[in-house]
Amino acid sequence: MPDVRLASPQGRWLLLATVLGSAMVLLDSTVVGVALPRIGRDLDADLAVLQWTVNAYLLTLAGLILLGGALGDRYGRRRVFVLGVVWFAVASLLCGLAPNAGVLVAARALQGVGGALLTPGSLALIQASFHPDDRGRAVGLWSGFGGIGAAVGPFLGGWLVDGPGWRWVFLINVPPALLCVLVALRHVPESADPGARGRFDVLGAALGALALALLTYALIEAHAGTLTVVVTAGAGLLAAVAFVGVERRRPDPMMPPDIFASRQFTAVNVITLCVYAAFGGFFFLAVLQLQVVSGYSALGAGTALLPATALMLLFSARAGELGEKTGPRLPLTVGPLLCAAGMLLMLRVGPEASYAADVLPALVVLGLGMVTLVAPLTATVLGSVDTARAGLASGINNAAARVAGLLAVAALPLLAGMGPEAYRSPAAFDAAFGRSMLWCAGVLAVGAALAWATVRRPAPGCRHPQCRTHCGVQAPPLEGDPSAASGGPPADDTPQ
Incomplete structure (x- = not known):
């Protein structure tokens, strides 16, 4: 039985290592966006490069995160976690030193691989190492500190971009990564799942990532209307069909269809x-929009986004408790509608926009919507499957959210009529941004209608999320028994 106590020196070092590792990934999810206009200007890049700067990372992270958890269970969670941290740090260094857009995009894809290795391992180490009596509190501290990292990301990113430059948005990852590796190797015990067996679903992971890559390329380049785009889209659909076929036939699939x-x-x-x-x-x-159209600095734009993530950090736990009392149907319906209202309020944000009158109200309403829905969403995912499959369910839901963001970044500029050079023209970008917010609000309304029509209260005694304090901007938090996420047997002493 795991016996590390939270109050012991080893327990504090273990918590520090896992927080540092997960915070790098959470920070990256919010810090890079602020730097995009400066990256485009310095590298003379069009909008497609900015899209790939975000999507290359999301592509490998979403496609490999389930496989990363399985590798840790099989070969040692500390070993794979440390490998992921080192990989992430080296890729961050390559991003910071990238001489051109091609190298930056390739390095971002490598960074996502590191994130896929370390993200599930961070929570898995806590679950596998801490004494059952301390595990719940350790998970709470881990998720809370990680949420703080995600919340301060836009502010930190803006400060770095306006100060030493956008390259430091990536280089800033190297010092905490070095500290994390040193602490993990010295103080974190190794653990593995003795029940992990069978072959890894490498083919499924490869086909899933290939399908996402091809479809993303087709969406980003669709404005060109070339035969290459059509062929790429067709190949992406074929890869997606092949992925489903492989998952249905394998005895130990990464994403079991059942x-x-x-x-x-x-x-x-x-x-x-x-x-x-x-x-x-x-x-x-x-x-x-804030930088190109409204004239904000990178720091100003990053700071402007803080209310939405700060509200999640402060009130996500209370929203989860309220969702347990009311049932998930109401918050999963009202939350998306509040978010849609916040995005419609962003239509007022244009040239010379007032922060107090235009930007802040939109972000407060958006933040309240996010607070309302994210914790109940996670609880409903966990409550809709058997407890033994809670980790798997959470991993699939986390990957689905990242895939959604990946496809949205690729498709939304196309749907809004945003050309490759649109972000260089304030007037053109402002018009396309307005159309984009209408699309976003419409998709949220569809989600709300679906929630009202389909979601019911989970059965009594269902599993509730452990990560109650978080900033799920890019994806819901990973939850549940990490061994379940990789197909292994559930641990008997996992807190319910």
Whole structure:
């Protein structure tokens, strides 16, 4: 039985290592967007490069995160976690030193691989190492500190971009990564799942990532209307069909199709796609709108976004408790509608926009909507499957959210008629941004309608989320028994 106590020196070092690792990934999810206009200007890049700067990272992270958890269970969670941290740090260094846009995009893809290795390992180390009596509090501290990292990301990113330059948005990852590795190697015990067996679903992971890559390329380059785009889109659809076929035939698939036999689980994941597609598109375009159209500095744009994430950090736990009392149907309906209202209020943000009168009200309403829905969304995912599959359900839901953001960043500029050079023209970008917010609000309304029609209260005694304090801007927090996420047997002493 795990016996590390939270009050012991080893327990504090263990918590520090896992917080540092997960905070780097959470920070990266919010800090890079603020730097996009400066990256485009310095590298003479068009909008497609800015899209790939975000999506190359999301592509590998979303495609490999389930496989990353399985590798940790099989070969040692500390080993894979440390490998992920080192990988992430080296890729961050390459991003910071990138001489051109091509190298930057390739390095961002490598950074996502590191994130996929370390993200599930961070929570898995806590679950596998801490004494059962301390595990819940350790998870709470881990998620709370991680939420703080995500919340301060836009502010930190803006300060770095306006100060030493956008390259430091990536280089800032190297010092905490070095500290994390040193602490992990010295103080974190190794653990593995003795029940982990069978072959890894490498083919499924490869086909899933390939399908996402091809479809993303087709969406980003669709404005060109070339035969290459059509062929790429067709190949992406074929890869997606092949992925489904492989998952249905394998005895130990990465994403078991039978888990979708739960209608509630399937419906909540479709709602997740709607919600996080809107979030992904919004946070990608909002920082550009504030800088390109409203004339904000990078620091000003980053600071402007703080209310939404700060509200999540402060009130997500209380929203989860309220959702347990009311049932998930109401918050999963009202939350997306509040978010849609916040995005419609962003239509007022144009040239010479007032922060107090135009920007702040929109972000407060958006933040309240996010607070309302994210914790109940996670609880409903966990409550829609057997407890033994809670980790798997959470991993799939987390990956679905990242895929939604990936596709939204690729598709939204196309749907809004945003050309490759649009972000260089304030008037053109302002008009396209308005159309984008209408699309985002519409997708959120679809998610709300689906929630009202399909979501029901989970059965009594269902599993509730442990990560109650978080800033799920890019994806809901990973929850549950990490061994379950990789197909292994659930641990008997996992807190319920």
